[in-house]
Amino acid sequence: MRLMLVEDDDHVAAALTAVLSRHGFAVTHCRSGAEALQAMLPDDRAPFDVVLLDLGLPDTDGFEVCGRIRKVSTTPVIMVTARSDVRSRIHGLNLGADDYVVKPYDTGELLARIHAVARRTTPGTPDPADPVPGSDVLRLGAVTVELTTRQVNVGGAAVPLTRKEFDLLALLAGRPGVVFRREQIISEVWRTSWEGTGRTLEVHVASLRAKLRTPALIETVRGVGYRLVPPAAA
Template sequence: MRLLLVEDDDHVAAALSAVLARHGFEVTHARSGEEALTALLPAAATPFGVVLLDLGLPDQDGFEVCGRIRKISATPVIMVTARADVRSRIHGLNLGADDYVVKPYDTGELLARIHAVSRRNAPGTGESATEDGTPKDALRLGAVTIEPATRQVSVAGTAVPLTRKEFDLLALLAQRPGVVFRREQIISEVWRTSWEGTGRTLEVHIASLRAKLRMPALIETVRGVGYRLVVPPAPAGATASPAS
């Protein structure tokens, strides 16, 4: 796997690159936000599997870099920083980071997190499509169609763009429609953390999903417990509009 390490400290980068190389990673080192963004441009020869992003960069704050990365690339981002406060963690996750590791960290844990985010974002097996062109592994929930392999969602045939975490959250709830997922379980599965402060982040993502899908009743809040996905009735025709 190719890995982009965004770190301005050459000594730290050299030590970490050596460890990663011993575990089979091909590491590219970027010393600034602009170097990282250039390396991630679509014109790059081979895509990266994961970005390790330090927040204390010389040219711009790592949070800003993460936001800009999300505009040009879907590559998983793991923030690696000494900023341990909950507010920074939540801010990073809201900006689109897939994980957040606080320095000093255990190398084994970092490697495990790299493999975890790469597994979650691995492409599907390329199964053939059905007669209407929808992949066989797609989930159909009333007017909502979820395609895990391509990470695409549509409502009544209209594509709905979702962020990485919004898709992961919807896909998790869609695995067992009608079943209540505890808040702690959702945070653990989607954000891979048990931080108490992540609760507000979950609420923000639920609200965003309801708004983007234009189906506020799709995700039901079970007070004091968590959330569940309520399967809406199928539209009375292929061109039916989603519920408002």
């Protein structure tokens, strides 16, 4: 997913870009409104999927940038700003912003909002839990995941999984190499919040590793979450 980050603070932008990159985003950083509008012009690259727009820009107000983006593009715009007053929120949404996030924010919530507006406003944008488009069978070395029948085979032998174990495996296997935050996994698989559910996730990961007989297939990313390691890189 291509994402434009419009943020004049290089330290903030660097930290956020690092997080977004770990989650599979290709980030283009723009430091001003003029730079952002220039980047929106059509070129040979795929269009942006989401714009994260700070309002306090050095050359022009972010509200104006949002209004001008909306005149030429339907790309989802999320305003990310310290302006928390209701009037600013209403003004931003009236200008065409798809969401409004107030700093400081939780990174997990920001990621969830990015995926939410992309699904809502861009037809065909995959959910992180969705399989690779057009694929009903995922092959991960000796492990085969049949999404339609919800069957898993290891070395040709069927492996019975619980409903949540399968949902967890399908989520990770749908985007090999992408790191999923613990909070995001709990939200997608258990449809609940992280609080009080962390131990359940750890138990399911341990159970999957044992049943699939490939412990290295699911990697723990310390302090963040989990990712499925493509077998060639395992």
